[in-house]
Amino acid sequence: MTTPLTPPGDHTPAYAATDLTTCDTEPIHVPGAIQPHGVLLALTEDAAEVVMASVNAAAMLGIAADDVVGRPLADVLGPEAAAQVELRVVEGFPVEPLLVRLDEVAAGELAGRECDLRVHRSGSRVVVEIEAVEHARATPMTYQSARSAMSRLGASTTVTDLTEQIAREVRSLTGFDRVMVYRFDDEWNGEVVAEERRPDLNPFLGLHYPASDIPAQARRLYTVNWLRLIADISYVPVPLTPILDPGTGTPLDLSHSSLRSVSPMHVEYLSHMGVTASMSVSLVVDGELWGLVACHHYSGPHRPPLDARSAAEFLAHVASPMIADRERADDREAALATQSLLAEITARVSASPEAPLDAMLADPALLALMNATGLAMNFDGVVRTRGQVPDLASLQRMAAVTDHPDRYAIQTSHLAALDPGFAELAPVASGVLRIGASPERWLMWLRPELERVVDWGGDPTNKQLAAAEGPHVRLSPRRSFEQWRQIVRGHSQVWAPWEVEAADVLGRHINGLLLLRSREQIALAESLQRQVVLDRAPDFDGVELVASYEPASSNQLGGDWWDAFELAPGRLALVIGDVAGHGVSAASAMTQLRTALRAYLFEGHSPGDCLDHLDRLMDGLLDVRVATAVVVVLDVVTGEAEIANAGHPPPLLAAPGSVVEVEGEVRPLLGVGEGRAEPVHLELPRGSTLLLYTDGLIERRGSDMAERTGRLHAITSATTADEPLEALLARVLAMQGDTEADDTTVLAVRRT
Known part of the structure; x- marks a missing residue:
C-alpha cells in the first residue's frame, strides 16, 4: 500500500510502502527523493559530470532533469561554481557551504540568485545540494558571537542549566516557535528536559515519549548526520532520476544529505502534533546519541537560513562534550565520596579488635555506603540483618535468585523482574546488591521501591x-x-557503578581479614588474591599493557600486587607493590593497601602524596609491618608520567637497544611513619617501554643479584618497538627458571 505522501510520476521512492512490519526497518537513508526547497545533483568521482539529479532541476535550474544527467557540471551550474565544487573535492569536503550566484547558466527559479552549495561524498559519488539564500539571511556567527555563545554554555554548572541554555541559543538563532532538548534513557525512551517556546503554546517540559517514536535505525542516522530540517510538513517529495545509481544499481545513500526526504511516518507523526515545520540537531556523547534539540513551528513553513542552521549545529557540537563533562563531574564527585567512605570503613574494620564480620556489621556507615535501607548477611548458615528487611524465607529466596557462580557482585533495581513473587516486597526490597562467592556466604544491601x-x-x-x-x-x-x-512502581534507585565496585572491594577486603580464621578461609584468600591481582591487564585506548603475578612456589599467598585503572579518560594510574612476608597476613594487608591506595588516587592526590598518606595509614591504623610500592600516573596522549617510589626497585625505561633505571629520590619503606616522597617526571616516548617489577625477579637465594639485574637489563633493551609486550614479558619471566622463587610481579606499559 502507498502512503498519502507518494509523489506523482514514475519515480516511486524507496519508502512508498510503509506498514506495521516495516516501521523499524524503513530505509530512511535511501528514500530516493529530496525535499523541494533545493536541488540535488550526484556527480562522478571527479565532480566533472552529473549522473543523477532531482526532478525539480527543470524548475529550479531551467534544465530538465533528464537533460541534466550526463552533462558536465560546468554546463549546469556555470564554470565558476563547478570550479569551486571541484576545489571542495580536492580539499577533502570541508563542511562549510559555498556561497555562489547562479547567473551564468541557470535559467530557472535560481537564476541570478545567491545560493548555498553543500558538497559531500556518498560512496563513489560527489553530492551537491543547492538552496536559495533567504532574503532575511541571519547574521553569520562571527568569532565574537560564537565565543559569547560558548561562554554562556560554559557558564552552566549542571546538565539542567546547560540544556536550558542550549534551547535558548538555538531558538534565538533559528526562530522556531518551540525548541526542546530531548534526552534518551537507557531504554531509549525520551524525556523533554528543557524547553523554550512561544508564551501561548502548551508546555511539553517533563513529558516522556516511548522508544518506538524514534526507531533504532533513525537514531543511528542521527549520529551520522547531526542536523535534519523539514521546512514544510506538507511538502511533496521530489524523486531522483534515475532512481537507481547507474554505476551500482542501488539507491543513492543520502545519509549526509540536508535535503533528504524524511519518512512519511514521521511527517504524519508531526502533523498530529500540529507541527508545520521542524528541525532537529543531535547531541552525541562518547559516540552515542544522548539526545536531540527538537525544533517545532506551528504557523506555516519555516526554513531558517543555512548559516543559522550551521550555527545551531556548531553549538550542538560544542555542547555535547560539555554535557559529558557535567555528567562525569557529578559521577566523579559521587564516586570519590563513596571511595572515601569505603576507605574509612575498611580502616575501622581492620583496626577493630572484634571479629571482622562483627566489626563490619556494627559500622555506622555500612548502610550509608550504598544508600541502602537494609542489609542481610549469611555466613555459614547464620543470617544477620540491619535496617528494614523482609522475613528470613524471603531473604533466602533473594539470595538464591541472585546467586551466580561466575559473578562475585550482582545487582538489580527491579527484583520482581527476576521473580514476580517479589512484587509484594517492593516497599522494602525492590533493589538488591549482593556480593558473595557461594550460596552459604553472601551479603545483600536492599533498597525500597522508588515510586x-x-x-x-x-x-x-x-x-x-x-x-x-x-x-x-x-x-x-x-x-x-x-x-x-x-x-x-517496583523499581528502586539504580545502583551506580562505583557502588557496585565499592561493594566488591569491601567484600574482598573482609574476605582477606577472614583468612585468619581457618584453613578453609586460607583457600578463600587464595581465590581473593587471584581476583584482585588479575592474570591479565585490562585494555586501555592508546597503550599496550601487560602484567603477571606469580606467587612463591612454596606458598600461594603473598604480598605482591599490581593495579591499573583510569583516573579520567586518557589518564592512567599504574601501581606495583610488595608487602613484606607471605601467607594470610601478607595477602590481607595487600588487599587493604591496594584499596586505600585506589581511594587516595581517586580523590585526586598525586602519586607522592598517595604514598605518604599510605605510610601514615599503615603506621597509625593498619596492622601491617612494612611494604614497598611504585605509583605511576601516565597521560596517554602526551606521554607525560609522574612516578613516586617508596623503597621499591626502580622502574626501567627501555627503548630499542637501550635501557635506563628511572632515577630519583626514593622515600623510605611504607609503614615506618616517616619520610616524604619526591616525584620524578619524565616523558614516555611512543614505542618505549616502562617496566615495573618486584624484587622477587632479581633476588634469588644462591644467585648474584647484580648478575640477575644485568640479565634483566639485557632482556629489556633487546625489545623492539613492534615486538608485542607479551613476548617481552615471557622472556623476563623465563629468568626465574625452575628454582624456588619469591613472589614475582611484572607490569609493563608502552604507548601505541
Whole structure:
C-alpha cells in the first residue's frame, strides 16, 4: 500500500510502502527523493559530470532533469561554481557551504540568485545540494558571537542549566516557535528536559515519549548526520532520476544529505502534533546519541537560513562534550565520596579488635555506603540483618535468585523482574546488591521501591493496540498528544557503578581479614588474591599493557600486587607493590593497601602524596609491618608520567637497544611513619617501554643479584618497538627458571 505522501510520476521512492512490519526497518537513508526547497545533483568521482539529479532541476535550474544527467557540471551550474565544487573535492569536503550566484547558466527559479552549495561524498559519488539564500539571511556567527555563545554554555554548572541554555541559543538563532532538548534513557525512551517556546503554546517540559517514536535505525542516522530540517510538513517529495545509481544499481545513500526526504511516518507523526515545520540537531556523547534539540513551528513553513542552521549545529557540537563533562563531574564527585567512605570503613574494620564480620556489621556507615535501607548477611548458615528487611524465607529466596557462580557482585533495581513473587516486597526490597562467592556466604544491601510519576506525551501503548487489531491495520503515529500519566512502581534507585565496585572491594577486603580464621578461609584468600591481582591487564585506548603475578612456589599467598585503572579518560594510574612476608597476613594487608591506595588516587592526590598518606595509614591504623610500592600516573596522549617510589626497585625505561633505571629520590619503606616522597617526571616516548617489577625477579637465594639485574637489563633493551609486550614479558619471566622463587610481579606499559 502507498502512503498519502507518494509523489506523482514514475519515480516511486524507496519508502512508498510503509506498514506495521516495516516501521523499524524503513530505509530512511535511501528514500530516493529530496525535499523541494533545493536541488540535488550526484556527480562522478571527479565532480566533472552529473549522473543523477532531482526532478525539480527543470524548475529550479531551467534544465530538465533528464537533460541534466550526463552533462558536465560546468554546463549546469556555470564554470565558476563547478570550479569551486571541484576545489571542495580536492580539499577533502570541508563542511562549510559555498556561497555562489547562479547567473551564468541557470535559467530557472535560481537564476541570478545567491545560493548555498553543500558538497559531500556518498560512496563513489560527489553530492551537491543547492538552496536559495533567504532574503532575511541571519547574521553569520562571527568569532565574537560564537565565543559569547560558548561562554554562556560554559557558564552552566549542571546538565539542567546547560540544556536550558542550549534551547535558548538555538531558538534565538533559528526562530522556531518551540525548541526542546530531548534526552534518551537507557531504554531509549525520551524525556523533554528543557524547553523554550512561544508564551501561548502548551508546555511539553517533563513529558516522556516511548522508544518506538524514534526507531533504532533513525537514531543511528542521527549520529551520522547531526542536523535534519523539514521546512514544510506538507511538502511533496521530489524523486531522483534515475532512481537507481547507474554505476551500482542501488539507491543513492543520502545519509549526509540536508535535503533528504524524511519518512512519511514521521511527517504524519508531526502533523498530529500540529507541527508545520521542524528541525532537529543531535547531541552525541562518547559516540552515542544522548539526545536531540527538537525544533517545532506551528504557523506555516519555516526554513531558517543555512548559516543559522550551521550555527545551531556548531553549538550542538560544542555542547555535547560539555554535557559529558557535567555528567562525569557529578559521577566523579559521587564516586570519590563513596571511595572515601569505603576507605574509612575498611580502616575501622581492620583496626577493630572484634571479629571482622562483627566489626563490619556494627559500622555506622555500612548502610550509608550504598544508600541502602537494609542489609542481610549469611555466613555459614547464620543470617544477620540491619535496617528494614523482609522475613528470613524471603531473604533466602533473594539470595538464591541472585546467586551466580561466575559473578562475585550482582545487582538489580527491579527484583520482581527476576521473580514476580517479589512484587509484594517492593516497599522494602525492590533493589538488591549482593556480593558473595557461594550460596552459604553472601551479603545483600536492599533498597525500597522508588515510586515515580511518568507523564507520557500520549498513551505509549497505542502502537501495540494497533498491532493487536490485525495485520491489515496500518500503523499510524499516536493521534493523541494529551498528557497520559503512569505511576511506575517496583523499581528502586539504580545502583551506580562505583557502588557496585565499592561493594566488591569491601567484600574482598573482609574476605582477606577472614583468612585468619581457618584453613578453609586460607583457600578463600587464595581465590581473593587471584581476583584482585588479575592474570591479565585490562585494555586501555592508546597503550599496550601487560602484567603477571606469580606467587612463591612454596606458598600461594603473598604480598605482591599490581593495579591499573583510569583516573579520567586518557589518564592512567599504574601501581606495583610488595608487602613484606607471605601467607594470610601478607595477602590481607595487600588487599587493604591496594584499596586505600585506589581511594587516595581517586580523590585526586598525586602519586607522592598517595604514598605518604599510605605510610601514615599503615603506621597509625593498619596492622601491617612494612611494604614497598611504585605509583605511576601516565597521560596517554602526551606521554607525560609522574612516578613516586617508596623503597621499591626502580622502574626501567627501555627503548630499542637501550635501557635506563628511572632515577630519583626514593622515600623510605611504607609503614615506618616517616619520610616524604619526591616525584620524578619524565616523558614516555611512543614505542618505549616502562617496566615495573618486584624484587622477587632479581633476588634469588644462591644467585648474584647484580648478575640477575644485568640479565634483566639485557632482556629489556633487546625489545623492539613492534615486538608485542607479551613476548617481552615471557622472556623476563623465563629468568626465574625452575628454582624456588619469591613472589614475582611484572607490569609493563608502552604507548601505541
